[in-house]
Each structure stands twice: as structure tokens, then as C-alpha cells.
Amino acid sequence: MHSENNNVNVLHITMKKSALQKARASYQPKLPIALAGAVKVVEGHATQSVADQEAIKALFPNTYGLPEIRFEKNPTATPGKPVNVGVILSGGQAPGGHNVICGLFDGIKKIHKESRLFGFLMGPQGLVEHRYIELTAPIIDEYRNTGGFDIIGSGRTKLEKKDQFDKGLEILRELNISALVIIGGDDSNTNAAILAEYYKSIGAGIQVIGCPKTIDGDLKNDVIETSFGFDTATKVYSEVIGNIQRDCNSAKKYWHFIKLMGRSASHIALECALQCQPNVCLISEEIEAKNMSLDDIVAYIADIVASRAADGNNFGTVLIPEGLIEFIPEFKRLISELNELLGANKDKVAGMDNAQLTEFIMTNLSADNVAALKKLPESVARQLMLDRDPHGNVQVSLIETEKLLSGLVAARLEATPSFAACGGKFSSLHHFFGYEGRCADPSNFDADYCYSLGFNASALINAGVTGYMSSIRNLVKPAVQWIPGGIPITMMMNIERRNAEDKPVIQKALVRLDGAPFQKFASQRDDWAHNTCYIYPGPIQYFGPAEVCDQPSMTLKYEHRH
């Protein structure tokens, strides 16, 4: 059941299942009506990349400018041929990944019952190292509608080099695989496009199809409405935030500072704010746009704390996006100079102990950034200077922004005598939510969306295309009305500077300050700040009424209301 060359165990022993898992296994995900029977391909116009058209076209001579395609019901089915397909889970976990694979499996089996599906183990590295399992019906059935990526595991290896592509080709040929589905975020899909271009350029006869995955919600654009996993993850976070808010409103004595995963973009924090109506939610993109300093942010929160205290309410909730610190201009400059300084002196600093490294940094950093460092609590300054990833970069996700902010708010309130004088008290508690939501059992929305994405990928394979992303649109409508199709990945690309090189990449979607979700939030947040307007969403429900179980995210609803 597992491959020979396998130093990580992905064993498909029968799991002991919870009562919910057993009951949920029989859920049949809803499919768009267009995918219910045989399909025909409807080609749209030729596409262009979102920017840097000439450069992207030059890099993708074989896969640039292809048309968008849409699938429609085909009354006259033509018999398909068996196809062997490979699938890879790439990057961080997101709820619904298993259903993408289940949909893909069912889709290729519908094309021909002798089609076969192979899963490469522990991410892209499995392709390069020829580690795989065949995903047979009994395995697939164990994983329907479940969270996690444990069916084949995931990994963060980037597929970007020719020797990786060639190594992968060996095993694809050996297994007679003619199409590879890569389930990943923006970077993984960028690399899927490069791989598609390469295989096409050498006439390898391997199609490459991408699927938009990430809880962060930052892989979306005019043609991809949302990435899968965002819906479920934000619902789990909103459940626990709601519970904390209810506790907060019962005990009436704590301020809860809650940091939320989501990398650079603030989509997760914004979605949770729309669902829970906290007293404060910081949006990194707004802070950058308004050029707010750390002091400004602290003052903003402290003012709300003081105003609530004046009403006798010494409690509240603050949502903080994980990527915040990179968007505060003074930090951005500091982090950027730190990364440059230590990058340029890699060999020199390699042997230094912490004291020497601190000394080196303080001596060589510009005066402004030394001052910025000194303003920070010691523990945060130390994290910035000393805790770095293998590439030498600041590990932004490890910085305890929630404690940094509450500490600075406390200091500011202590320095404001009128606060205590009017009965103000400030006690804070801290939370960080991320891992709690990435592997939750998918909501009905994500279960349906993922299954459709996978099933649709089989239709793209059957249509013979490569370098496309599986696309399901019209998502605010009931699933039967969803519109399946494919988008050339190059269409989403532009050129960005990464590690001192110009690279073609899928544009990352940050929160748009002119977008409907942020506008809705901005129009209500003063009310939420000063009054207590908490909403308690509760846990994801799988069996109840549709208005409880089948709602997409607020972000999606507001973005596609019209």
C-alpha cells in the first residue's frame, strides 16, 4: 500500500473513527449541474496576463494566451479512455484537500473505470524522489469529507528546477501518468505553470493542472472567486472567537488579544470580524495605506479601551492578523534592513553567538532602525534579531504581536491617570489560532467546492489542456448553479521581485480597501468598538437547516453580492 522508497510513513491502516466521521462519510458532495453528466468545452477569448504581458509571454511561449474555458452539459456523451493521473498536495494544510482528491478520483473513474490515480507522498518532494502510493477506492472511501492532508501528506519543497522536473518525468513515465494535478497556493500554482510550460516545451505529453488551495484566502482574482479551505478555517476560528467573546461578555473583566493565521493578507481576520463583530480588528493593508506607526496603532486600541472603560466595560476583543508587523512601515523598514544586512553578511554572522550578533546588528543598522528596535519590549527585539528562518529571514510568524500590542496598550493606559481615575482596568489574555482550523472537517461549502474542483480537474484532463487552474465560479449560488471551467494560470501572473530576481508569479490578493468586505467592516467598526455587538457563530454544523450548514463566507457573499 505504500511505496518501497519511503522514509515517512503514510500507512493506510483503518483509522478508529469518531461518531461524526462515521456519519459524515456518507455525505455526497453537491456538484455543479454542468458536471453531473457528460460535458462539452466552451472556449472563451484568448487571455493575457494581468500585467507584464510581454515578459510573461516570453517565459511561457507554449502556454501563454490560451483561452478561458467553461464546461457545459453535453447531451451526447462520447466514451472516454483510461487515464493515469498523479496528484500532489503542496504547502500548508487546508480543509477539503481530501475531497479534491476524492472528486478527481471519481471524475477520472467516470471517464473510464480503468483510470488510475497515484498520490505522491509528502508534497512535491514525493514526485522528485519517486515516493507514491496508488489511491484505490478503499483508500479514497476512508477520506471522503474529512479534514487534513494525511491521505498522502504534504510538503513545502518548491518545484522550480529543471532537474526536479526531469526526475519527476521519470516516475510519471514509469507509471504511465499523463496528467499531474497540483493542489497548492499561489507559489505552488506558479510552479505548476512553469512545469506545464516545461513539459509542453519538451513534448513530454504530461498535462499539469492546478487547484487553488489556501486558508489564507489570498489566491483569488477576477476569475478565481476563492481558494478552498478559507471557508472552513475561518468558521473554526469564528467559533472559538465567538466563544471567547461570550466569555468576555460574561466575566466582563478581560481584554482578549487574538492573533489569527493568514500570512501577509488580512482576509482571515476580516472574515472573522464580519462573523463575530469584535471590538477591534486590525487590517494590515489599511495600516500600511494609512502609514500608521506602532504608536498610532497602540493609541487607536488604547482609546477604544478607555472609551469602553468610561462606560463601565473593562473588557473587549481585539483581532490581529498574523502578518501585521510587516505592514507597519517602521517595522517593514527594520525587517527589510535586518534581512539585507544579515543576508549580505551570511558567512560573517554564521559563527557569532547571540551577544556578538546583537552587537553586530546594533553597530551596523541605520540609526532610525536602531531606535525602532530600542522602542520594542526586549523579548520582541530579541525575536527580530535572533530567531531567523533557514534563509536568514526574520520569522515574522513567531513574533508574538498579540503580547507586544497588549503590553504597549497597558503601558500607555498606565501613563494616562484619567484612565484608572474613572474606574478603568486593563487585564489582557492572549490567543493565537491557526493550526486549529487548517485540518478541520470541511464545511459543506468546502466539501462541495473541493469535490467540484477535483471532479472538474478530471474534465480539464479529459479536455486535453495544460497549464490551467481548475475553476468553479458563481459560488454564492447553490452548488448546482456553480460554473465549472479552467483558467490559464499565466493569466493570473505578473513579474515580481523575489530574492533579488525578477520572477513570474501569480499576484497575491491582499485585502482591497475599496472592496465590499472591508467597506462593510469599516462602516460598522465604530459601533462594534464602543458598544458590545458580539455575534456567536458556534461550531460548523453538517446536518442542520441549510441556512446554518450551507452558507459561504461573508467575504464571498459581499464580494459577489451583485
Next chain:
Amino acid sequence: MHSENNNVNVLHITMKKSALQKARASYQPKLPIALAGAVKVVEGHATQSVADQEAIKALFPNTYGLPEIRFEKNPTATPGKPVNVGVILSGGQAPGGHNVICGLFDGIKKIHKESRLFGFLMGPQGLVEHRYIELTAPIIDEYRNTGGFDIIGSGRTKLEKKDQFDKGLEILRELNISALVIIGGDDSNTNAAILAEYYKSIGAGIQVIGCPKTIDGDLKNDVIETSFGFDTATKVYSEVIGNIQRDCNSAKKYWHFIKLMGRSASHIALECALQCQPNVCLISEEIEAKNMSLDDIVAYIADIVASRAADGNNFGTVLIPEGLIEFIPEFKRLISELNELLGANKDKVAGMDNAQLTEFIMTNLSADNVAALKKLPESVARQLMLDRDPHGNVQVSLIETEKLLSGLVAARLEATPSFAACGGKFSSLHHFFGYEGRCADPSNFDADYCYSLGFNASALINAGVTGYMSSIRNLVKPAVQWIPGGIPITMMMNIERRNAEDKPVIQKALVRLDGAPFQKFASQRDDWAHNTCYIYPGPIQYFGPAEVCDQPSMTLKYEHRH
């Protein structure tokens, strides 16, 4: 709608409700069949306290030795009289508190439609300070089946002094209240018994009834099967632990150290372990019984990490009960000496800065305890010495045991060359769950149990008793078969030394090492440690099949299997 003398806002503006709340509002909690119509009282034998009978009897001359009572269906209903009742939420939040109040409301309205219910605000302090609201049908209906204590708020003031009792009596008389229901944990119910005795001794004509509340699960005994809230809270924690385990088993690169609320007792950790099957779960009571040192615990975890690493599994989960540190004998001695030393030198240390205080402690502590302090990571030693509660005691709940343990495990593995040599890696992530579960919407079990407890309290009031705890037994059976009744609170008491005084208190229930839940865990944990046997319980479901929605806790099932 709120009282005049009110510096905390408990305003019953109509909340904006989530879809789940709206759907859940119409859930009709199940009642024991015996409470469905008119009831008759069946008296059992006279009772005795669990220990120190003479001392307890002397302290409770008017309420000691009363019989257990049971309610049975009464074919001949006698008309009741209107009764005015007061209700108090005391101490930490627990899911289902609102349903106790709703059941109580419905119960006294069934006795007579002109009965009235008054809620004292923000805990026992509301009684003393005469802050209250009348809980009318529209308010009650807003809170049916919801989590939180926000209907009237809660507080930690202890009702234990005569002047508090007398102050309370004023407002009870003013409102013509003849019965007071106190919803709280072991301490609050102890105080309910003292209050009952006092009111009885002065002929005040006020009945006092307690209800067993606490997520910690430590208020239970031969006659009280479980406290409410434990079921829901552990289900919420098990949901997120399960999600983390699925992430852990997908990424296969982290050890998650997860601390769980629960005060001294390890019931919550044990229940979550039975539900999720983590690789490690520490049980404080066992550690104390085996006299395990911190080194022993670290060695135990590190051995499991190393053994899994040898199988290629550099990941896992560790559950840690919040109270652990008090049960490690060396810490217990250290904390106890620290509390004594600083208690005895209160005035002296009051003016000291941190450096002086550290110096004072290091000079005056016994050599053993200085050595124990020095073995700890600096941040933990500092927390022990400097972060103290208003009474000068170590704030055990603030100590980041999860980081302490992972840090010591990492150090031990680094000092073991064979670990890295055989491919071992150890990266840890940390979580603390508590506030996420205390105010969750109650599970069907807690919704039913709480409603029954409250409804049953009205039957106890109607029966004219005082100093009783509302009791619902036979809980592993379907709700209709539950057995309603009342237990004299004095029956659960013994004398314990608290703050240098002998006091009558309800015995706190710690995890019994000879009990079925621990035995079940102990028989399986080696398998869970070395293999990966994770179970993923998923979120609480309210609308699905009974095997998913209506299961009591594993602890309750194992304890009452026979």
C-alpha cells in the same frame, strides 16, 4: 430592565444572532419523565457527611443529616402557589448556565404562572449589593440553549460572612423571594450550604438550593454524577485538539504541546485524551502518586519522542493539565515555601523591586528549593518568584508549563547524540485551551442536563427543602430515564485546612487512579504513544443523528458503565 444601582451593564438589548443561534433557540431540552408532570417526593434514609461527621453536624445543626430525596411522577397533581425565586451565577463560566435558569423559570411558572424569577447581577456580589433584574419570558427566550453567563453575568465574590447574608436577606425580603438558587462549583455550593444553615437558624424562611457547575469536572461524587459544562467544554477542546492532531499527522514535523484548563484536577485532560488518543497525556494525580520529579516527566516525554523518531515520526501531541505543576512534588515544596516565605514577610517585600525580591527569595529559601529554582528556565523561575496574585500566592495558572516542558525535552534530546544521529528532529508548537470552551453553546447533553437541573430545582423549592443540591442521576441513559432529586449538601462535606483554618468544604473530586476512565487510558496509552492512533472528534453537532449529537462524555460513560 436593569436595576438602578448598577455600575456594570447587563442590558438586554436584542442581540444580533448567528444562524445557528436562531435555529438552536427552538430546541426543546429533554426532561426526565418524572419531571414531565406533577411530582411527588420520595424520601430516602437520613444522610451523613462523607467524613468528619461530628464536626460537620455541629456546624450545621439545622441542615445536617437530612434525607436524600427523589422525585417520582405523581398521578394526582395538587395546585401550587406562586413563588418568587432568586438566582445567582457564581464563579467561572460553564456551558449550560443559561439553560439552568431557563429550566428554573419554566419550572416555577409551571408551579404557578404568577411565580417570578429575579437574577442577581455579576455573581454573589449582586445579592449583597442589591443589583438584580427580573427575568421575564422575553429575556429567558433570548437565552435558551445558549452558552455564556451573560444573561445576568457572574462573579467570584464568596458568600461566607454574616453581614453579606444579612445584606442579602434585605433584598430577598424586599422582593418577597422565598428561595435562592446558587449555580456554582464546590466552593459556591459549600457557601450555599452555610447560607441555608444561617437562614434556617434565624427562621428567615428562605430556602437555598445549589446546582453543580464547573467545566473542571471536579464537583462529583457518589451522588452527583457530573457537573454541568464539563461535557461541552471537553467536546470543544477535543474538537480543536483533534484538528491539531490531523494537522500534526499531515505535516509530520511538529510536536504540539497543549495545555488544558481544569484547575487542580486532570479530568479535562483525561477526557480529551480518551476522545482524541494523543501520543502523551500527563495526569497530575498519577504524577503525584508516583512521586515523579520534573526530570522524570521530561524523560518520559523525551523517550516517546525518541521512539517515534526512530520510526520516522518526528511529530506528536502532548496534553498537559493546567494544574500539573502543583502535583510535581519538588514544585509543590517550592511553591509552598515561596507562598509561606512571602506570606510571612508581606510588609517587608511590599516595597521591593524585582531585583531585591529575587535576592530576598534566593537568600531565604531553603537550599533544596533554591536548587529547584535554578534548574528551571529563567522565564519560569521569574514567573514563580514575581508574578503573584493579590493574596501573594504563585499564579500557577499563568505558568507556561507547555513551554517549560517542551524546552526541557528539547534540551534533553540535544544532549542525546543518538537522537539526531538516527534522523530525530524536535520542533514544538504550543497551545492553551480554556476560554474557548467555557461559553460554548451547550451540547445536547448539557442543554438537557442543565435544563433538568434548573427545572428540578423548582421541584425542590416546591418540596420546601433547603441546603440541597439539585441532582439528576442515571445520566448515561436517555434523558427520559434520568432520575431527579435532591442531595443535602452537608452529605458531601468534610473538614479541610484552608488558609490556616479548618473549614467545612465539599470534597473536591480528583482523578481516581483506580477509576475506570484512568484505567482505560492507562491500558491504551503505550499504543497511542508509539503508534499514531489519533481520533478526530470534530465540532459539536446539534441536529444530526443521536450517536453524533447525544453522547455524554467518555468519563461519564466509563464511570457508570455498570
